[in-house]
Amino acid sequence: MRGSAAEPVPAVRGGDVLIALIMLAVFVLAYVYAQQWPFRARFFPEYVSVAGAAFAVLKLVGYGVQLRWHRAWNRQAPESDPAAGKTEPDPEDDQADYSLEYVFGTATxxxxxxxxxxxxxxxxxxxxxxxxxxxxxxxxxxxxxxxxxxxxxxxxxxxxxxxxxxxxxxxxxxxxxxxxxx
Amino acid sequence: MPGFRLKGRFALFGTLFESLGQVLEPETLLLMLAGIAIGFVVGVLPGLGGSVTLALMLPFVFGMEPVQAFAFLLGMWVVTATTGDITSVLFGVPGEATSAATVLDGYPMTKRGEAGRALGAVLLSSTQGAILGAIFLALSVPILRPLVLAFGPPEFFMLTLLGLTFVVSLSGRNVLKGFIMAALGMLVALVGIDPQAGVPRYTFDQLYLWDGIDIVPLVVGLFAGAEVLQLMLSKSSIANRETSSELSGIGQGIRDTFRHWSVVVRSSAIGIGIGIIPGMGGSVSQFIAYGHAQQTSKHPEEFGKGSIEGVLAAGANNNAKDAGALVPTIAFGIPGSVGAAVLLGAFLITGLNPGPEMLTENLDVTFSMVWIMVLANIVAVAVSFLLLRQLIKLTFIPGTWLVPFLLILLGIGAYTANNNFNDIFVMLGAAVLGIVAIQWDWPRVPFLLAVVLGGLAERYLFLSHELHGWSWLSEPSVLGIGAAMVFVALWPYVRAILRWRSAAAPAEVEESDREKVSGVGE
Structure with a gap:
């Protein structure tokens, strides 16, 4: 089960939520902006912005669920390793460039x-x-x-x-x- | 009629070797070498694309014989694809937009001190891809015509979405982030005058945006911007001296191409196949080949961090796609890519008509293109291997010495797209987006690919709707491509579940074993 003491659930990063919110705002604005154009011109932008907004909402819901699981895990295993449950770079992530992240993260x-x-x-x-x-x-x-x-x-x-x-x-x-x- | 067919085949072989003789004539050979030299330099220089150089050199072919003109232009064009990989591997800056996928694994290998191995692999796989593509071009022109003509806008629309889904599935567990980035890329692709109604979309009263956002400053900013900033922050060389084995890996890289021969063949096949589809181009096919190589690899987790299979897939695909792009250009006069579109101008300048004539009375010119592709690549790769030691030494130069050089290339690469300073602002914006994306694990490639494919997808969707309403959605070919798309999109989740189950199973077995042991003890 997710959220059990045996399997730590990573914390939700504020930056990720902020980016997802900005994306959602961009897609909503793109949809609203497209309403002034004739059907032929707004046809495709509408589909793209609706799809983008739906993906962004799904992502935000996912973060909400992840946050609940993370809190549940923290309550169940308060004395476990404090490093566990923190967000680690996903080894499966596309282009997870650790050296770039490291340099950006450690530069003064x-x-x-x-x-x-x-x-x-x-x-x-x-x-x-x-x-x-x-x-x-x-x-x-x-x-x-x-x-x-x-x-x-x-x-x-x-x-x-x-x-x-x-x-x-x-x-x-x-x-x-x-x-x-x- | 077997006697007639046999006679026809002999005549075909006769023309094939006759065209080799034409290519090897001293004047033609010299022109090809001049083209290769220009292509070599242009390919290594980031931002200055092969198609741009083709356009710049087009006026020089006035008065040339058709075979001479293609020796010069085609020799230059195919070489840019090969040498573009060198800067991708050494500096993380794609020499060509079509070399962007090589950066994903080639550059991490350079950082690990395996530049020699990565270059050995990418150069040899490029040649192999080019040769396979050339063979295909020689064999396929008369065969593929009915297939390409059978595809309509619905199939092309679904193929663009399939290409996009392939790339999004590269995002590992971040598939949803990949789709969001892809949607953002689609919106960026829509900036400019709408081709259907002539309405300016998302231009915010800026005249510059009416032509849309060019792909070159986006590619340069997204991929090179972050690398330059890293060099400025760390002030180290591109390669880590402590872990570097310098040139020791070239032989290993060459052996890798033979060890993973199926990756080379499959990626070349994808390059040829996508290259044939008009407008899809190399920017798309390299990532599809890369995604396919990752999905079929025994070590998919290494992709993006220095996988030799990723390097091979990108290298082989990059060169094979040019041959694919030439197929519709020669057979139907429909350019398969931007470069092929510019090359189409050379047909008109030298008095050739693309189409059936190229398969009958001008068959020698068509076959000469096959030889030019093979010879130009072999010469380029031989020269590259000779200069490799010097090229690899560049990666050990301190970062501070590379920064001015790379900043110049960033600026020029972005500016030369349209000779407009606004492109530099676009490049800087893309660099910021790239840095944020790296920092927060939002994949950049789906965004880039969506920018490339957005316009095409819209055109095909619009045509499909205009021609068939929504009935095209129930076409068997569309449903087949749709099913493939769903499978590709869900595959990362299915794989994660399978892994989770296989990881959970031994743990359960261990636990039950422990219970048994404790039971015995009791």
Whole structure:
């Protein structure tokens, strides 16, 4: 039986419930939004949003049942291993990438802020001044500051990256590049 | 009439070998090698797809002979599928959208230090898939015509749903999460001008969204975004030096392709079969082959964490599907994929008419395509093996040195889809979705596949309804595919119940044994 002392029931994660609720809201809004269109246009979106909402409701009901079983298990086995019953990554999950989860889960706020800051700087610069200025500048700054590389190595990397990009994509392949707003 | 048939077969063989002679002419061979070189680079570079490059190179074939034009274009196109797997394995960034399934197991193997084994397996299985596909192309064109023509919109609609169900069933115990993600993907696929009524749907008054959301920035963001962020956070190299055996596994990877030959053959067959169906394309078939390999594997739990069978299935399928996509393109002028659609332009430029002519007076051109596919893949794989040592060394470069390079590829890969900066915002949004999905175990692949299939599913459903009302639901072929769908959807639950029972049975036996022992003691 689920919820027996012998078989721990994992706790329901708040994040999972929140995502399911957001999904439900998205499907309901998609359905409501589709009502303004003619039959030919709303035909398929209606089916998809109803199906999505039904799956989300089922998932939420499942979380409710899981929560009850988890509480029942906690009452039956209060002195068992405290680690048991906590949610573990399911070994059968598709793409359960433990190293990604581990890195995301263990990175400090400072590390997150630094990484997101670098990403934001790269894409804002790409938008403002374009790829041919951003790439050498970013490569040099990132390698010097985050990678703690030497001046010469960082400068060489930046120069090669900029030159290869310009030669390969712009001159040979004629691939349009973000030019920047300035 | 046996004498006539025999004569016909001899003539067919004569044309087959005559076309090999045409491909091996110095000028044609040089053009093919040039195409292979471009395809090699394009395949390795994430985001710059084979079909985009085909389109860019199409103007260069003006004035070429048909066989020369196809040596250049087809040589380039089929090689992108092979080398696209290299970046999927080494960096976790699909070189091509059709190499996304290779990431699922190839990249975890690289992280375990088994990059050599994964590359050996994926490259050889790619060649095997290409050769099997080419043989099929040579044999099947006259045979498959009635079958493809017998399928109507209801069957195509059910096949798209079956493909989606296959992928959702990959989600292990998260099947319901998989279906929710798939529904979300379908909604994303519906963004843009509705093809039936011309109404902008879910565009929120944004002109950019009228053309819909492109698949390239989504793929790049969903799969590569999280990996780049991981490198930035951990600052380590892609491969773990402590556990790495570097190149020692290449031979093992090659042996793996022979040890799991049935996975290679079955995945190639799926690639060919799905490739034939117009519009289904490689993005779909790779995941169906991957799902099939998982369901038939003795170790399904290893899929997604570095299963060699997953790598083989994705690699073999990826190349075989191109041959499948060429079948309807050549025989009916119906492109089986985006790349085949661009290639169709080359038919018109070189003065060829797809259809019966390609099986009669231009049969030599059709057979030359078979040889080009085989030769281009063999050359590409030989070059890849020669450069493997250098390519694998890339994975041991410190993460901080790869970050600028990968960020450039992320940005360019997303931007080049439509030359629109909004695609970069889509890529960043997809990256956020990917990170949240990884963190909370919501499967990404059903979402991606639904985006690919959403438009098709809607078109086929709409046509089915317009043509037959709802009576098509009782067609035997539709019911058959529907039954297969239900089986695939329920299979993870059935398997879980069977496992639970088999696990419970020994425990019960143990308990009764213990009771007996204690009874004896009493």
């Amino acid at each position: 706020r400072r590390e997150w802020a630094a990484a997101l800051g670098w990403i934001a700087a790269f894409f804002v610069s790409l938008w403002l001044v374009g790829v041919f200025i951003t790439v050498p500048l970013f490569a040099f700054a990132y390698l010097r500051i985050a990678g703690k590389a030497g001046w010469l190595a960082a400068a060489a990397y930046a120069a090669v990256a900029g030159a290869v990009l310009w030669l390969a994509f712009y001159q040979l392949l004629y691939v349009p590049m973000p030019a920047g707003v300035f």
